[in-house]
Amino acid sequence: MKQLSLLLILLASMVAGAQKQAGPDAFAKSITADDLSRNLHIVAGKDMEGRETATDGQKKAAAFIENQFRSLGLLPGNKDGYQLYYPVYQDSLVNTAVEINGQLYELDKDFSVSVGQCNTSTYRFAEVVFVGNGLVDSTHDDYKGLDVRGKVVLMLAQAGQPGQGGGGNRFGNPRLDAAQKNGAIAVLTIAGNFPRTTKTNPKGNMYLSAFQKTVRPNQFTISEKMATAIMGADYANAKTGNIQSKVYTANVMLRFNKATTNLQSSDVMGLLEGTDLKDQYVFITAHYDHLGKRDTVIYYGADDDGSGTVSVLEMAQAFVKAKAAGKGPRRSIVFMTVSGEEKGLWGSGYYADHPVYPLDKTTVDLNIDMIGRIDATRKQGDSTNYVYVVGDDKLSSDLKPISETMNKKYTNLELDYKFNDAKDPNRIYFRSDHYNFAQKGVPIIFYYDGMLGADYHKPTDTPDKINYQLLAKRAQLVFYTAWEMANRDEMLKRDIILEKPRGF
Ligand SMILES: [Zn+2]
Numbered sequence: 001m002k003q004l005s006l007l008l009i010l011l012a013s014m015v016a017g018a019q020k021q022a023g024p025d026a027f028a029k030s031i032t033a034d035d036l037s038r039n040l041h042i043v044a045g046k047d048m049e050g051r052e053t054a055t056d057g058q059k060k061a062a063a064f065i066e067n068q069f070r071s072l073g074l075l076p077g078n079k080d081g082y083q084l085y086y087p088v089y090q091d092s093l094v095n096t097a098v099e100i101n102g103q104l105y106e107l108d109k110d111f112s113v114s115v116g117q118c119n120t121s122t123y124r125f126a127e128v129v130f131v132g133n134g135l136v137d138s139t140h141d142d143y144k145g146l147d148v149r150g151k152v153v154l155m156l157a158q159a160g161q162p163g164q165g166g167g168g169n170r171f172g173n174p175r176l177d178a179a180q181k182n183g184a185i186a187v188l189t190i191a192g193n194f195p196r197t198t199k200t201n202p203k204g205n206m207y208l209s210a211f212q213k214t215v216r217p218n219q220f221t222i223s224e225k226m227a228t229a230i231m232g233a234d235y236a237n238a239k240t241g242n243i244q245s246k247v248y249t250a251n252v253m254l255r256f257n258k259a260t261t262n263l264q265s266s267d268v269m270g271l272l273e274g275t276d277l278k279d280q281y282v283f284i285t286a287h288y289d290h291l292g293k294r295d296t297v298i299y300y301g302a303d304d305d306g307s308g309t310v311s312v313l314e315m316a317q318a319f320v321k322a323k324a325a326g327k328g329p330r331r332s333i334v335f336m337t338v339s340g341e342e343k344g345l346w347g348s349g350y351y352a353d354h355p356v357y358p359l360d361k362t363t364v365d366l367n368i369d370m371i372g373r374i375d376a377t378r379k380q381g382d383s384t385n386y387v388y389v390v391g392d393d394k395l396s397s398d399l400k401p402i403s404e405t406m407n408k409k410y411t412n413l414e415l416d417y418k419f420n421d422a423k424d425p426n427r428i429y430f431r432s433d434h435y436n437f438a439q440k441g442v443p444i445i446f447y448y449d450g451m452l453g454a455d456y457h458k459p460t461d462t463p464d465k466i467n468y469q470l471l472a473k474r475a476q477l478v479f480y481t482a483w484e485m486a487n488r489d490e491m492l493k494r495d496i497i498l499e500k501p502r503g504f
Pocket of ligand 1: 287304305341369370
């Protein structure tokens, strides 16, 4: 007994001693290369299967992060749970068929569909309106003089893009837009490359909102044989541009059936309660999802964004240690790892639309996406001692002085503002999770290693390629910055109006 109490006294005096001189550096030291490496080998390991949103791998990663938060003693960040769930939808093809004048045609042999772009329906049309290339732009209008409302339109594959469905890309599908604008309810696009060598993927992409303002026309890509069944000998003429538009009599049946599955994903949130300013919040965020796997190939996503995820865990541990030593933050800190980033910033967007804590009491979001590697294209300065800092000149004039002061005092990294340049084509500020906070007026700083070459979004983004010393140092910079923002008297002032992004 006696010995034990002596030990307790000794311990108590050690804690008191640490308390007296403890600045943030005493706790930043607990952010170590070893810890980061251990956790990253789990998060970006085989078991997590590349952490694709709404899959088992993502759920395993979420459970791992939740367990870490819980064992550190963080409170559940979403009221009584650690996870903030949001719905995700995915379509799968049940069956599809096209019939022209009594003749049945087969999927992949004669026609193809994009599962995500069609709605369940069976249409029977007695005529088909040929609209050439189906293009509408400032110089001409393929729909001029035609009434296609409630009808099926037939168009050629876009010149120079044989077999390219509607000529769509990630900016949308202008020809489908034109058909919809003119009121068509189905689109047949003629392509040359049938039968298809790769089968139609019966699973569509995941999507976030099941409810749309408008329903898109159903689109089928059909073979030249099918086009001839509708247009007869005219097809050869139409192909060379000799027929601009014409209405054909033909009995056309278009059937498409799909099933929609309701899936779920989540953001994982842990709360460290503050002291006298606990109703104000500092957010530290990173996305934990990645691309998952294709067949058996795993996309590990060690840098993207396993590096940010394990940094959030390490910072949580450091702040918990500080609190245990009587140096807890004055403001509450929310550690949040989000999913759905790779799909289109879903998890952060969901949070910003359904905030658990008032956004006007959220002083800052410090967001990390990829801080574990070295940008091989960066030729100036010390490649083993830099980080790209984005957004510290926007929304609040308090951001930069704090960021630079803490860096000068503690970490001495080269803060590189290359991606902050308004002329930088990458427009990073508008392209990652923090933008969902910025849009709502919350000042943000984004940390990034610039690694867009080599292994970016490839299965080779693996934990063995991470520079753990540099990762630790960068995470420490975020920790110091968060420390100051959590403990200063005032919230960050919001004195800069956010410019509107170009081209959005
Ligand atoms: Zn990322």
